[in-house]
Amino acid sequence: xxxxxxxxxxxxxxxxxxxxxxxxxxxxxxxxxxxxxxxxxxxxxxxxxxxxxxxxxxxxxxxxxxxxxxxxxxxxxxxxxxxxxxxxxxxxxxxxxxxxxxxxxxxxxxxxxxxxxxxxxxxx
Amino acid sequence: xxxxxxxxxxxxxxxxxxxxxxxxxxxxxxxxxxxxxxxxxxxxxxxxxxxxxxxxxxxxxxxxxxxxxxxxxxxxxxxxxxxxxxxxxxxxxxxxxxxxxxxxxxxxxxxxxxxxxxxxxxxxxxxxxxxxxxxxxxxxxxxxxxxxxxxxxxxxxxxxxxxxxxxxxxxxxxxxxxxxxxxxxxxxxxxxxxxxxxxxxxxxxxxxxxxxxxxxxxxxxxxxxxxxxxxxxxxxxxxxxxxxxxxxxxxxxxxxxxxxxxxxxxxxxxxxxxxxxxxxxxxxxxxxxxxxxxxxxxxxxxxxxxxxxxxxxxxxxxxxxxxxxxxxxxxxxxxxxxxxxxxxxxxxxxxxxxxxxxxxxxx
Numbered sequence: 001x002x003x004x005x006x007x008x009x010x011x012x013x014x015x016x017x018x019x020x021x022x023x024x025x026x027x028x029x030x031x032x033x034x035x036x037x038x039x040x041x042x043x044x045x046x047x048x049x050x051x052x053x054x055x056x057x058x059x060x061x062x063x064x065x066x067x068x069x070x071x072x073x074x075x076x077x078x079x080x081x082x083x084x085x086x087x088x089x090x091x092x093x094x095x096x097x098x099x100x101x102x103x104x105x106x107x108x109x110x111x112x113x114x115x116x117x118x119x120x121x122x123x124x
Numbered sequence: 125x126x127x128x129x130x131x132x133x134x135x136x137x138x139x140x141x142x143x144x145x146x147x148x149x150x151x152x153x154x155x156x157x158x159x160x161x162x163x164x165x166x167x168x169x170x171x172x173x174x175x176x177x178x179x180x181x182x183x184x185x186x187x188x189x190x191x192x193x194x195x196x197x198x199x200x201x202x203x204x205x206x207x208x209x210x211x212x213x214x215x216x217x218x219x220x221x222x223x224x225x226x227x228x229x230x231x232x233x234x235x236x237x238x239x240x241x242x243x244x245x246x247x248x249x250x251x252x253x254x255x256x257x258x259x260x261x262x263x264x265x266x267x268x269x270x271x272x273x274x275x276x277x278x279x280x281x282x283x284x285x286x287x288x289x290x291x292x293x294x295x296x297x298x299x300x301x302x303x304x305x306x307x308x309x310x311x312x313x314x315x316x317x318x319x320x321x322x323x324x325x326x327x328x329x330x331x332x333x334x335x336x337x338x339x340x341x342x343x344x345x346x347x348x349x350x351x352x353x354x355x356x357x358x359x360x361x362x363x364x365x366x367x368x369x370x371x372x373x374x375x376x377x378x379x380x381x382x383x384x385x386x387x388x389x390x391x392x393x394x395x396x397x398x399x400x401x402x403x404x405x406x407x408x409x410x411x412x413x414x415x416x417x418x419x420x421x422x423x424x425x426x427x428x429x430x431x432x433x434x435x436x437x438x439x440x441x442x443x444x445x446x447x448x449x450x451x452x453x454x455x456x457x458x459x460x461x462x463x464x465x466x467x468x469x470x471x472x473x474x475x476x477x478x479x480x481x482x483x484x485x486x487x
Contacts, residue, residue, distance in 0.1 A: 036143075036350075037161040039440040040418050042467075058467065060418050060440070062160040062350045084416070088161075 001122070002029050004095055008071070009118035010110045015095060016071040018105070023072045026099045027059065030122050032091050035061040041087045043079040044101060050076065052108045057100050059090065068100060072109045078102040131178035132271055132332035140346050147349055148242035150179040155348035161442070163351035167318055168443075168481075172279035173347035174339050179242035182270045182326065183249060187261035190234045196390050197255050198228060199374065199383040205230035210298045210313050212382050215248060216392030220373040220399055224248050225364055227315065229300055237311065239272070239324075241364045255391070271332035275339060276322030276347075276355070278484070283342040284323055287335065288312070292323070297487045305331060318355035319483040357439045360410055360449060360478030366421065366436045367408055367449055376404045376451070406433055407457035410478045413446035413464065415471040423448075424465040425473075427456035435464065444480045446471075 007015045013031035017024040032038065042058040050056045055067035056076070079101045082089060090098035113121060128151045137144065142153030153176070155163060167173035185194060194202040200213035209230055215223035224244040229237040240248045249265045256263045275284055281292050290303050292312070300313030311326040327335055340346065353363075362368050367377055373396050374383040385397055399405075413419060419438035424431050433456075438448030448464070456462070463470040 036155060037159045039161070039442075040416075042417070062354065062440075063154070065418075065420060 001033060002095070003115045003119050003122075005115045007095065007115065008112040009115070009121075010069065010071045010112065011121060012069045012110075014069060014071050016112065018072075021105045022077070023074065023103045023105050024099050025071055025101055025103060026094055027068060027090060028118075029094050032094045032098070035059065035064060035066060037062050038087045038090045041083040041090065041100070043083060044076045046076055046079060048076045049106075050074065050103065052110045059087070069110070070103065071112060072103055072105050073107060074103040074105040076101050077104045129179075131176055132329045133176045133178065133336055136333060136336055137176065137346075142346070142348060145349070148179045150242065152176065152179060153346070153348040154350050156346050160348060160350035160354065163345060163347045164354045164442070166345040167277040167320055167347060167351065167355055170278045172275055172277040172283045172322070172339075172344040173318075173351070174336065174344040175274040175276070175347045175352055176271075176336070177274050177324075178271045178332070180272050181240040181242060181245035181248065181265065181267040182272070183238040183240060183252060184264045184266055185236040185238065185252075185261055186234060187259070188234055189259040190236055190261050193256060193259040193261045194228060194236055195388060196259075197252060198226065199379075199390060199392070200228065201384040201387040202228060202230070202236070203387070207232055208299050208301060210300055210315055214368075214374065214379065214382060215251060216373070216390075216396070217251075217370065218392060218395065220392040220395030221370045222364070222368045222372065222374075222377070223251055223370070225362060225368055225379075229311070229313065231302060244364060269329055271327045271329050273325045273327065273332075273335065273339070274316055274318075274322065275325065275344060276316045276318040276320045278321060279343060280320070280322035283339050283344045284312070284325070286342060287338055295323075297485060305335070314486070316485070317352065317359075317361060319359040319479055319481070319485060320355075321484060321486045353437075354439055354441070357437045357449070358441050358444065358447070358479060358481045359483060360480060362449075363437060372406070372451075373399045373404075375399045376406050376408060378408050404454050406451040407454045408436070408449060408451055409457050410476050410480065411448050411450055411462060411464070411473040412444060412476045412480070413471055413473045415473075416446075417464070417466040417471045418446050419448035419450075419464045419466065419471075419473070425450045425452055426463045426465060426470055427452060427460040432456045432460075441480055446473075447476075447480045448473075
């Protein structure tokens with residue numbers, strides 16, 4: 001299981017990469033591993049304003065439907081359209097090609113963990 | 125909740141990194157290390173998959189009145205069976221609703237074998253025992269001593285043949301043979317729950333690990349519960365607790381083809397005949413989403429702007445997309461604009477035939 005050092009994490013197993021006021025968000029390697037083969041992703045509408053901690057996307061594995069919660073508040077400005085045809089990108093490259101959305105941050109965030117803190121959290 | 129049971133292959137599942145979950149009172153693998161999609165693909169696309177379905181129950185029926193007994197407790201016409209033939213059938217209660225769906229094996233005159241659902245085992249056996257008191261038959265529950273493997277896919281026969289002295293070419297679709305392996309009697313039937321060619325193999329528990337390992341060595345891929353459910357749903361096969369349960373009769377479930385009202389009396393017959401005459405209260409249909417999404421069990425189905433029923437089994441089929449079996453009001457079974465409520469959005473769908481993908485069974 002990989003946990004890159006340059007990202008922040010939530011206790012709901014999302015990751016966020018913050019560059020200026022733009023946050024790229026997705027689910028962690030730990031999350032995709034636990035879910036198994038992902039066969040469908042419902043991405044948010046572009047322009048939707050989300051609160052930190054709000055369910056903004058849905059990932060579905062063969063057997064389960066799971067909400068994905070926004071690590072940061074803001075406006076969805078871009079979604080990963082590749083996930084429509086290739087939801088398995090979340091399994092194969094959760095921190096790269098499997099990103100879910102980009103959010104223009106408005107300030108508030110969920111409790112964000114460092115890579116070390118998230119590692120400890122997943123080991124608890 | 126009572127303690128979960130383990131099959132004789134539990135250690136083998138763990139050794140293969142099976143992800144163990146509780147299912148029908150047993151600890152069984154939902155998937156192995158490579159995941160459900162790869163397992164599904166192996167079975168659908170030309171390999172052989174091996175499934176531990178030991179949780180299923182087996183009941184032996186013997187004695188001079190076996191035929192009369194089975195005609196009375198099952199829905200299908202047992203008199204039509206020849207030795208070595210299998211029949212899909214059901215047990216009903218007096219209300220005409222399902223106790224279980226089963227398969228009936230005719231071993232010989234006065235000697236039959238039933239395969240029943242795991243979750244219904246004790247209920248079924250009690251139901252059979254009550255009725256058996258009125259017939260000269262012996263009903264014995266052999267579930268605890270029997271391991272059941274399913275071997276499914278284009279290469280199933282090639283994987284199994286080397287273990288046996290008899291030729292599998294001699295077993296046709298829905299036929300079986302009683303043969304021996306290492307001095308033990310086993311049953312091999314050309315049946316399954318996947319829509320692929322293949323076999324179900326009934327073994328004494330003592331042979332379980334040896335046969336499992338031999339089939340793996342012959343190239344079979346272990347398959348968990350998740351892929352098994354994908355494969356059966358793509359065929360539109362009914363599953364107890366989903367399409368069939370004690371709230372519906374064969375009229376609603378579209379299982380009148382296994383319910384022979386002209387064969388003489390059987391439990392539930394009068395109620396089914398009445399339901400057939402008055403018309404079903406709901407109808408099972410097959411649908412395919414035309415919009416994006418996965419129709420899941422219990423999602424509501426809408427027709428022409430009204431809620432009409434709900435999904436009983438649904439999935440994302442790698443070949444057919446979002447597909448489902450659903451009960452709807454009878455007037456909506458064949459007409460009206462249909463959609464599925466997925467998280468508050470009505471996603472359009474269309475009615476379709478079954479199976480959802482092509483079956484490769486060797487009929």
